[in-house]
Amino acid sequence: MGIFDYFKSKNEPTSASVAKERLQIIVAHERGKRQQPDYLPQMQKEIIEVIRKYVNIGSDDVQIQLENIEDCSVLELNVTLPDQA
């Protein structure tokens, strides 16, 4: 770093730290997906279909996640219902 660089903005994160942050997020996301059982996407689809029989929801309105905490698996289902008119 030379004397001229000294006056440049100091608060801007370096491109390497941006890269690291982006990687940490995407890698964690992809690892989570990898550990899911193969049946999860199909199950999510079928759950959406069942809910749709009663309430009109979009395919993005159901979040499904399987978490393993020690020897216990938790299936978390998050359904966003539309605002009632």
Add this chain to the structure above:
Amino acid sequence: MAKIIVVTSGKGGVGKTTSSAAIGTGLALNGHKTVIIDFDVGLRNLDLIMGCERRVVYDFVNVINGEATLTQALIKDKRTKNLSILPASQTRDKDALSQEGVQQVLNELGKTYDYIVCDSPAGIERGAQMALYFADIAIVVTNPEVSSVRDSDRILGILQSKSRRAEQGMDPIEEHLLLTRYHPERVEQGEMLGVADVEEILAIPLLGVIPESEAVLKASNQGTPVILDTESEAGLAYDDAVHRLLGEDRPLRFLEVPKKGFFKRLLGG
């Protein structure tokens, strides 16, 4: 029983073949009978990097199909004792490598060799999966760059789920990170991911860091594995990595930027 090492990465162009050639040669130089197999069916290149392209008569697929014996297909390295190369086929048939065929060849090689180095093709298709399936040890070659790191993590997932060791519930494949094309200057300037960053993201033990070096292109131009260039930083860094693979404790080198003089520092550049 021979140890099977896969050199893999997911992404292309990161230095798999260069690393396979260097590490295979290094193992042989240390007295271990070693064979390097090119798994890149259709895009054979290990022969060029090893400088034996004009001696290829039969290849890996010929052996699998029973058109040649292993002895006929193996090329003995002329420079290094204890070292042989099994070239890839130039066939365009992507399914030429059958799992049974590969297993048979590996079993046969295992009788005479201490180390079998499998040079994986890029990608996560059949060729790459065959190269890693039977591995005991994986060397994941990664550049300090976003797409390479992400692809390496993808390959780690495959090693942990689709290899023989994973499928048969054996001890997992021993994973090693080999960081290549490293620019200490750019890391210092915050323009490139550092060793610690990549280690933190991939969370596997570090086997070595190979600095970006003109010697690598020079070596491939000449068909000599770069590890034989003992004047170059890249050659010495590969030598360190081989010794670490063999269980020796060696400190990392070539990660520091050479100190500049006072005026150069003052004026930058």
